[in-house]
Amino acid sequence: MSSTDISINKDVHHAHEEHDHHHDQNFFEKYIFSQDHKVIAKQFLFAGIFWGFVGGFLSVIFRLQLGWPEATFTFLEPILGGWIVNGKLDPEFYLALVTMHGTIMVFFVLTAGLSGTFSNFLIPLQIGARDMASGFMNMLSFWIFFMASVVMFISLFLSTGPAGGGWTVYPPLSALPQAISGSGTGMTLWLVSMALFIVSQLLGGVNYITTVINLRTKGMSMTKLPLTIWAFFLTAILGLLSFPVLFSAALLLIFDRSFGTSFYLSDIYIAGEALSNTGGSAILFQHLFWFLGHPEVYIVILPTFGIVSEVIATNSRKPIFGYRAMIGSLLGISLLSFVVWAHHMFVTGMNPFLGSVFMFLTLIIAVPSAVKVFNWLATLWRGNIRFTAAMMFAIAFVSLFISGGLTGIILGNSSLDIMLHDTYFVIAHFHLVMGAAAFFGMFCGIYHWFPKMFGRMMDEKLGYVHFWFTFLSAYLVFMPMHYLGIAGFPRRYYSWTGFNAFNMFADMNSFISIAAILGFTAQIIFLFNFVYSIFKGRRATANPWHSNTLEWTTPVNPGHGNWPGEIPTVYRWPYDYSKPGAVEDYIPQHVPFSQTQSSNLPHERDLE
């Protein structure tokens, strides 16, 4: 029976019909080149955690430099080798550190690690599908991402250093190898890695969209989808529309670097000598880059919107407040994300009228964002809240999103942005609203779905310790940065002690660095908890959180094809928590109305 239901490996089964249909896959089929969405999700998760630690470690190194600019770092020589010159961090390596920190965190952790893990894991499980539309493409997506990872990782160990022109790789700095050492081989590898990364994201995204559109189980209409799926779906659409544009931009940059074209280069003098390039436009790159770059920040944050909505509703034991408004605001944010890119470019000398158009559109985003925040708070309001570790992270997510979002309204105003551009105010804003917030959403998802991924629970007490250290250090790091930024403290400066205006902030910078190191150290608690729980954690039940969505109707360790028997049919929306008159405080999506007559609302009686 199950072999006919399991669509994804149909031909494998047919090839071995004489065997038992639960034939054992070998190690490679099962764990390495697996086409099972659950295994691929875990692969993305492990890769994401690995990259998260690399990216976090890089930030600790440059925080050391910023916090104690006069100190000597000879003790780092065993790790950094030649990058420590006479006890001092090499200035160009500092630029490479911030570049790689940004690239790794934005793309490798919060795009691939986040979407790759949760879209892959939850889409088939929550919509009631055996697997992704194309398991093969899904596998390809991970392995191309793996190749991108390898190339990026190798670039960290080049003698000329990894890419150093900032994660936005603005030309001409990034286009001219003679400009800084980070624009040499490191930049080439950066571009190769990102090209592979884009291909991987497109393969993944195409699969997510197709699966959501095509493979929903019986009864699962678009308005019965959990908000997680809506969020992953729209994230994938954003990626599909914006990543090809980055690919175009990167391709032209590659041509400029290696084939002598002048798309972005014009009238440049290096060491008193004019380059032959004429007719290019550096601003053109910024337009192309931010046409991806802005949707990209929503690619990072939208999945966590979905995860947090789901976790807050489950653990408040209340229906999500304003389900349709939540979908509407997701749609609104997705739409607006494509028409606001130039708010990153207010200081490029653009036409002030154009600036005010982009300012207006940018400020409109506050509306759907506020709708979401209001709905989360209203869901929490008088809920029967269970403070699981996942719930703590979800609530903290809302807090960080509010704190970071408010400064977005300040930066969205072109006149204010011109003052604050390239200061630590910007750093504080985006780290709170999309950096820390997205990380909290990711942790929230890991703690919540860990039982379904590994069949065991994570340790709650360690989870609380991890949570409080991370939460406190997130605020201790980024709140003071607002003050630095308002004082005009510029970002990307290796050494600021030479400026009288900034010398007074030495203590504050040390304070931020201590908080950052604390925050990084706290992640080791998480890593321990994560690895320990995979092997030794308390065994989970099939539905430990008493949640409504379909993934909890699978066995504790769902096998190939997810459901051993038939795929459950869906009768109701996923948020029937604490319904008056119901026996329990949750009614899963696959329970028909005929079985819940005591709690049915008047309009649901017809569905009995």
Next chain:
Amino acid sequence: MVAKSLGEENNTAGVHPLKFTLWLIIISIIMMFAAFTSAYLVRRAEGNWLEFDLPNILLINTVIIALSSVTMQMAHNAAASDNISRMRLLLYLTFGLGITFLIGQWNGWSELVSNNVFFGGETSNPSGSFMYVLTGVHAFHIITGLLYLAFVITASIRYKVHSKSMLRIQLCTIYWHFLGGLWLYLYIFLRLNH
């Protein structure tokens, strides 16, 4: 392999998942060219733009690729009516026309070079570079289309393409029409913005 591993069970959209996937891939290619052509327009508006004549062969190429779309559609129809030998002939013809198109593009590039319009180097101007990028990236996609066409031809030789098994040739036809349409757009775009 991929096509077969897909189940038809509980398909909620009424479109084969792979066909849907192909449409999504087409959208991403459209976005790529939208980026190139809008960059072209923005850059052109800034001045310092070398004007040159488009190679005449591009018009001939446009006719060739339009013809190949026709033969591709005829091959598809022949497969639907189980006229296998006619289908194969038309597939070969489409493949040949595709190759001819590529050779034509190559000649177009040679003509540009002989007119001192270069892709890179000291005397190059973005207007020429854009010309090469637009046609070059399109040619790359034509090559991917030809590879897929070759895959369909191999399947047809093994009698795997017929009225009961249309998915391969359907996908190929959609992709090939798209590549033709894309070229038409690029040609008209270059004609108008010159």
